[in-house]
Amino acid sequence: MRWPWQKQKIDNQRCLGIELHNSQAFAVLRDASGVVDRYLPDSDEQGLDGIANWLGKQGYQQLAVTISLDQRDYELHLVEAPQVPDEELSDALRFRLKDLVNKPLEDIAVQAFRLPADAYRGRMDMAFAAAIEKSRIRQLVDWCEQNQLILAEITIPELSMLQLVAEIEPETSVGVLRLDPAEGILYLYHNGGLYLTRPLAVGTNDLGLQDGMTDELSLETDSRMEKLALELQRSMDYFESQLGMGSVGQIWALIPDTIELDQVLPELEEAVNTPIRTLSLDSSFNRMPAGMPLTASLATALGGSLSYELAD
Known part of the structure; x- marks a missing residue:
C-alpha cells in the first residue's frame, strides 16, 4: 500500500518491521535469513519511545522500515x-x-x-x-527521521498479514484468527487476496485465559466459547455463500502476545468443524534463540516488512 508522499525504496540488506497495536509498538529486524532480532514493549509501555531507546542501544540506524498501523489509527x-x-x-x-x-x-x-x-x-x-x-502520517514520518530510519511503507495489519500468508502459499482458503484480551479479529484470504475482515467481540479473557493461566472452564466460559465459534462460523458461511468462494480450508491462530492459546483450540476446532492450528513461523522465518516465538504483533510486523525487497 503506497501513500502519495512516499519515495522510492532504497537498497538495504536489513529491514525493520514495526506494528502499532493497542497503543503499543512491536518490532522485528529481518535480513535475508529471517528475523534476527525483535522488540517487545513492557506491559505498561505506550507509544514508540521504547523502540527508539532499543534502536539506540542496538545501534540500528539507516534501516528501511515498514510500519503497520494501529487499528485505532x-x-x-x-x-x-x-x-x-x-x-x-x-x-x-x-x-x-x-x-x-x-x-x-x-x-x-x-x-x-x-x-x-x-x-x-x-x-x-x-x-x-x-x-x-x-497528521498521524506526519508524526510517523517525523519519528522515522528523528531515529535515522528510512520509511519505506505505511500499511495496515490486514495487508501485513496478507503479505505473510502469501509468502507461506497455502493451498486452500485460510482464516487468520487474532485474539487479544478483550476482543479479536478474523481475516479471510484466498489465493493472494483479502476477501473479508471481521471484528470479534470475544477475547482471551472471555475464554478463561488470563495471566498465563487457564481457569477452570465455567458455564460462562463455555458460553463465550460458543459465541466465538458462532462468529467464526458466520464469517466462514458468508465467505462461502455470499462471496461465493467455497469453504475455508483451515484457520491459523496467531500466538497471542502475552498468553498461551493452544489448549482451547481443540474445543474451538470441534465447534466450527474446521482445522485450527497455531501459526508457527519459527521454521520458516525465525532465526532468534529458542523460546522467542513470533507472537501476533511480531508476526504482523514481519508481514509488513516482507513488502520490502532486501538487496542481494
Whole structure:
C-alpha cells in the first residue's frame, strides 16, 4: 500500500518491521535469513519511545522500515468501487467516504485496494478504503527521521498479514484468527487476496485465559466459547455463500502476545468443524534463540516488512 508522499525504496540488506497495536509498538529486524532480532514493549509501555531507546542501544540506524498501523489509527470501509483505473481508485473513493468518516476530507489520506475480481461471484466490484489522518502520517514520518530510519511503507495489519500468508502459499482458503484480551479479529484470504475482515467481540479473557493461566472452564466460559465459534462460523458461511468462494480450508491462530492459546483450540476446532492450528513461523522465518516465538504483533510486523525487497 503506497501513500502519495512516499519515495522510492532504497537498497538495504536489513529491514525493520514495526506494528502499532493497542497503543503499543512491536518490532522485528529481518535480513535475508529471517528475523534476527525483535522488540517487545513492557506491559505498561505506550507509544514508540521504547523502540527508539532499543534502536539506540542496538545501534540500528539507516534501516528501511515498514510500519503497520494501529487499528485505532485508521478506518477501513468496504465500498462499491467506481469504474476507474486502479491508480485513480484512492482519489475516486475519497468522496465516497465523506459520509462515512467523522473528519473533514482535507484532513485524511485515503488508500484503496480492490477485492479480487471473483468476490461476490464477479457480480460486484468492491474495494476496501483505508482512511488515516494526515497528521498521524506526519508524526510517523517525523519519528522515522528523528531515529535515522528510512520509511519505506505505511500499511495496515490486514495487508501485513496478507503479505505473510502469501509468502507461506497455502493451498486452500485460510482464516487468520487474532485474539487479544478483550476482543479479536478474523481475516479471510484466498489465493493472494483479502476477501473479508471481521471484528470479534470475544477475547482471551472471555475464554478463561488470563495471566498465563487457564481457569477452570465455567458455564460462562463455555458460553463465550460458543459465541466465538458462532462468529467464526458466520464469517466462514458468508465467505462461502455470499462471496461465493467455497469453504475455508483451515484457520491459523496467531500466538497471542502475552498468553498461551493452544489448549482451547481443540474445543474451538470441534465447534466450527474446521482445522485450527497455531501459526508457527519459527521454521520458516525465525532465526532468534529458542523460546522467542513470533507472537501476533511480531508476526504482523514481519508481514509488513516482507513488502520490502532486501538487496542481494
